[in-house]
Amino acid sequence: MKRTEQLAKAAISSLRPSRTDLENIDGPDAPGIRLTDVTQGSAYRAFLALQNVPERQGTIINVGRTRAALAEINGVWPSTRDVWDALRSLDLSRPVREFLWRLTHNVPKVGKYWLNISNYEHRSECQPCEVLESMDHILFECDAEGQGLIWQEAKDLWSRTGRPWPEVSLGAVIGCGLIVIRDERGKAIPGAARLLKIIISEAAFLIWKIRCERVIGNGNDPEKALSEVEISNRFRAAIQKRLKIDTMLTSKRKFKQRAIPTKILRATWEDVLFPNGGAPERWWSRPELLVSMWPPRPRGRER
Ligand SMILES: [Zn+2]
Incomplete structure (x- = not known):
């Protein structure tokens, strides 16, 4: 006392x-x-x-969805800690990491959020589809240009590896860094998992960016809609950029400890760059080989 x-x-x-x-x-x-x-x-x-209760609730739900999606894909439940650690993976570019972090915390203001804001209720709807918008709708269901085509591009690219495409959901996008790819004998293949992580995260991020350009930038004006070729090209450019950054990151002289071993670079990209084998010697230091991963389109088929 x-x-x-x-x-x-x-x-x-x-x-x-x-x-x-x-x-x-x-x-x-x-x-x-x-x-x-x-x-x-x-x-x-x-x-x-x-x-911050509603936001925290959203975070808990999203982490739960991520763990469930990963349990489905890998056959093993990741811990909550695993989910947070994977979001910090340096294999993802910084804007992609930020996007996944915001996704996990339910930060993007879409759908239901606007229903409670007077005079802005109309923003809750996806205009082309006339339904309540949500992250799931944007990333996997929307009929507006973008979503379907970008996932198709992503699957086509991945199919060069000859491996099956996993069931991709919001949880799988957030937890894409935890997907384990195994060979026929059950041995994990980290290079393939790294590539899949890059493909899924870049695809989801691009879908979100194109949706924001349409809704916020262009006010849903159909005249300003991107063509299919433009959308495909955006995806291809994003992946091509990641490949270029990866090849640059192999420079130990420039990046010291942050440099990535050429072994990881090769394990990530050779399956899609040279699907029939026969990767040229030191291909990563030959820019002429990396102009484009995709064959040029036949002329006259621009749309
Ligand atoms: Zn829609």
Whole structure:
């Protein structure tokens, strides 16, 4: 009791008038605030900042969906920790990592989010399909240009490896870094898994980007819709860019510890670059071999 009194006295004597900046409160780690500093408005803002319950709920659901999707694909449940670790994989480009992180936390404002915002309810709908929009709808169901074609491109590219395409869902996209590919004897093939991770994440990210360009950039104007060739080209360019970055990252001189071993580069790309075998010597240092992974399109078939 005595100690409590001492502590209380010490606390009172150390109180100095201070103004707490409530504008910058971010998340649950709000600093303590003096009651005399609190106005109704600032208290409300602080309260809103602390209210991250719906977002957390969304995160829990998405991590659960990811674990379930991976259990289906791999036959083993990954831990929650595995899911978070995979999101930090340096095999993914930074924008893709950020996109997957936002996806996991349900950050993108789509669908239901807008139903509660007066005068913006119309934004909850996918205009071409006339249904409530959701991340699942955008990534896997939408009839607007993009989604179907990009997944087809992704599957076509992967089919060069001769391996089956997994069941891709929102959970599989978030957890694409955890998919295990095995050979006939059950041995894991990390190079193939790395390629699949790149293909799935780049495809999902591009679908999301094209959806945002259509809805936010072009106001759903059908006149501005991308052609099929343009969409395919966007996917191919994204993958081609990843290949180029990978080949550059093999330079130990430039990237030191961050450099990737040529063994990993070869294990990732040779199956799709040279599906019939016979990869040329040191192909990664020969830019003329990497102009395009895809044969040129026949003329006159632009759409
Ligand atoms: Zn749609």
